[in-house]
Amino acid sequence: MVITVENAIKDYGDSRILDIDNLTIKKGIYVILGSNGSGKSTLLSCISGLNSLTSGNILYNGNKLDSSIKNSITILLQKPYLFRKTSYENIISGLKYKKINNKEIENRLNKYIHYFNVEELLNKKSHWLSGGERAKVALLRTSVLETEVTMLDEPTAAMDIESSMKAEELIKNLSKDNRTVIVVTHDVYQAKRIADYVIFMDKGKILEMGDKDGVLGNPKNKLLKQILNI
């Protein structure tokens, strides 16, 4: 799916949160970097349709967002809510909403669950999980949907290093079969490891955008240079 963001403006009261002239997202892994309040999460929520723009357009293969496109997009929110159910019920909840049959649900579960070895957590209620465990369950819940576009807002922020590496493997796997994955992170090293393309944002604007080697290897923006210690 090709996502085109055109003249996108998002205001909250007097504050301009998002101000993007043009952005095109195709297949592959896109990593969005930027400081707090730079508009990364707002951009994701607008692309996912959870939030609306003040003005401008977001097109999906040239079309406006409709229910069939919504079905092809999923987002892992920055602070994901886990239902007061078991981890297993949480992981399969999206598949149940999409009315996927039980056999396929088991296939998807088996395909992704090994990334985190969470078998012993499956029967545990979500409110007994630690922060890292909750993050794993939430990432698995989004991943099993296998949508054409998957957006992940700081998916590894609460995970330990080992789990983060596993999550990165999973993210790479999600981008297979011509799918698009958009990841928001503050971890530049993670961006280097997983990204095909990097978008750098500040104060709602895209300051730099392009393939990973170009943006992270030879940044033009002063702030990004500072972050990368170049």
Place this chain on the structure above:
Amino acid sequence: MFEFIKEFFIEYNDMFPVIMLSLKVSLTSTLIASILGMVSGVATALNEFKLKRTLMRVTNTLMSLPPVLIGLLVYMLLSRKGPLGSLGLLFSPTAMIISQSLLVFPIIFGLTVSNISESAKEIQLTCMSLGASKNDTLKAIISECRMQLLSIVTAGFGRAISEVGAVMMVGGNIKAKTRVMTTYIALETGKGNFNEAVFIGIVLLFISFFINTVLYRLQRRE
């Protein structure tokens, strides 16, 4: 004490309809107010609109409305010369249910909006991100907030069963027809029959204790 209880069980036939009517009127009005209050409360909690703050201010005022005012309003509506007088509902259990529903609705609505606003929005976003339909989202919100909602219903029921002013006015406290526990207590106290009034008072307390015990157990199980 034993003799006292024995004596009252002899008078059981008189007490039983009063207790049953109290439960019937209060449970029915709580059920009606809960369904309407929760659905509109969840919808209000999830949506932002121009007059939301004004609506909540009005609701908060109505939450503390004196029951006699509701009683007066329903009385005027249902009295023979009132707009709904032709229905002949005044001094009937239905009139009592109407007045108690009006009394409980703002409580259920107001508490639903204020207690679940934040979590309902979070659940809504999560459900939307997972491709849930509007129906699935509403079910998820009610299921996830069930303990808060149950507490709200209990508060509403508490208001209904302990209320005396409105049911007295629109029910008329007619023996074996519209006499409920609270109006019974008021009547017997006025007549100086404190034993009967105290007994019914204990029954009222027991019902409240029983409901709170069930709620506490449900919360513990969660």
